[in-house]
Amino acid sequence: MTVNPLAPAWLDHPADANALTPAVWPSSAERDADGRLVIAGVAATALAAEHGTPLYVVDEVDARSRAARIRSAFESAFERLGTTVGVYYAGKAFLSAAVARWMRDEGLRIDVCSGGELAVALAAGVEPAAIGFHGNNKSLAEIDRAVGIGVGALVLDSVVEIDRVAEAARRHGRTQAVRLRINSGVHASTHEYLATSREDQKFGIPIADAPDAVARIRAHDGLEFLGLHSHIGSQIFESSGFAEAARRLLALHAELSAAAPVPELNIGGGFGIAYTAADEVMPIETIADELARAVAGECDRLGIPVPRIAIEPGRSIIGPAGVTLYEVGTIKDVRVGDGADAAVRRYVSVDGGMSDNARPSLYGADYSVRLAGRVSAADAALVRIAGKHCESGDIVVQADYLPGDVTAGDLVAVPATGAYCWSLASNYNHLGRPAVVAVRDGAGRVIVRGEAIDDLLARDVDAAAPALTAPAPRSAAETTEKTA
Structure with missing residues (x-):
């Protein structure tokens, strides 16, 4: 096992990058026979499929x-x-x-x-x-x-x-x-x-x-x-x-x-x-x-x-009752340092960020992350979970380990997000604030509706009505004429 020198001193290299540390997760959190994260009897993949991501999930x-x-x-x-x-x-x-x-x-x-x-x-x-x-x-x-x-x-x-x-x-x-x-x-x-x-x-x-x-x-x-x-x-x-x-x-x-x-x-x-x-x-x-x-x-x-x-x-x-689900988008391996001291930090970008969890940006708060849709036997890789906002400080998880085969489309979960995440959420870069779903006894229900683009535009007094509707496609002849 090679420990990445970029890992903070407090972060231990895990024997199993799929394991759920009980103190960090809701008491009902577990993995099912297919390796999916399950909270209060509801699979994270089912919640993401129904409600989209990012998604706040609270174990009632x-x-x-x-x-x-x-x-x-x-x-x-x-x-x-x-x-x-x-x-x-x-x-x-x-x-x-x-x-x-x-x-x-x-x-x-x-x-x-x-x-x-x-x-x-x-x-x-x-x-x-x-x-x-x-x-x-x-x-x-x-x-x-x-x-x-x-x-x-x-x-x-x-x-x-x-x-x-x-x-x-x-x-x-x-x-x-x-x-x-x-x-x-x-x-x-x-x-x-x-x-x-x-x-x-x-x-x-x-x-x-x-x-x-x-x-x-x-x-x-x-x-x-x-x-x-x-x-x-x-x-x-x-x-x-x-x-x-x-x-x-x-x-x-x-x-x-x-x-x-x-x-x-x-x-x-x-x-x-x-x-x-x-x-x-x-x-x-x-x-x-x-x-x-x-x-x-x-x-x-x-x-x-x-x-x-x-x-x-x-x-x-x-706080411990909440988990946020994200979908992975881009992944970048960034070389840090030179020569023998060089190391690679893997940036895993997700479809949310500082608009749904401002605490890492505000306070340097640390969080954990795990794959939510599957488990993997791949070697653990040090990752930094980044958001999609136009800020270099838009980080959700500064440092943790995920299986090295984490890829675009994977569902990941960040635990202990029940407190000061939704309440500090914003519409930065015009992202809608995520929905909140409460789960118990194998079922989930929306307790706070997520925001759609129409919700954001509805408050913009000068947003013209036609802007809410996509323009009709032009014919090939019109396109040729316009570009000639």
């Missing part, structure tokens, strides 16, 4: 079971402390009416951060009291709509929002429950605990400014202060960052409780998932238990009761 049972597991883990951990937990599904990861209903069925509330996400949740039949509303720059119209329908909680992200929400509450004759987002100074990307509470970012307010802000909230009869909110980041594999943020907020919580009750502490979300075989994910039960111990210890030290807890997972629920 997998998503539901992850939601239920997270809720159970946190409820059990904090029940032992004598308190309750409210679990909000973070809709920004991926929100559709169907997904919102799944989450409500599993006992979760819905977290939204725009008027559009609020509209989807309401269209799904989610009761306003089960909705939390985030956002660092909520418009006056969004605030008015949220307060008017009676959302369960608004997260105040700045001091200026206090008066805006209070005015909307007065206008609608309501008492609006609010949380205050705090910038705790815990930096999740490296889990280093910064000494300052004034981190340079757009979200929340510094801890030092919180007492004055809470006093301002309490001065409004139309506002009910639920408690503090913290979100330290995303794709976090350990509990230590959450625990440290909770400790910092509990000190403030205790200070605020001296003046009036503070019933709740919201510690946000950001629990990580596996995108490649190299990612080691801590079980959610361990995270919940360790966080509960940290909260209990700090509350005991401060001499305060353990508050009600709220969390907001999104990626950890829907």
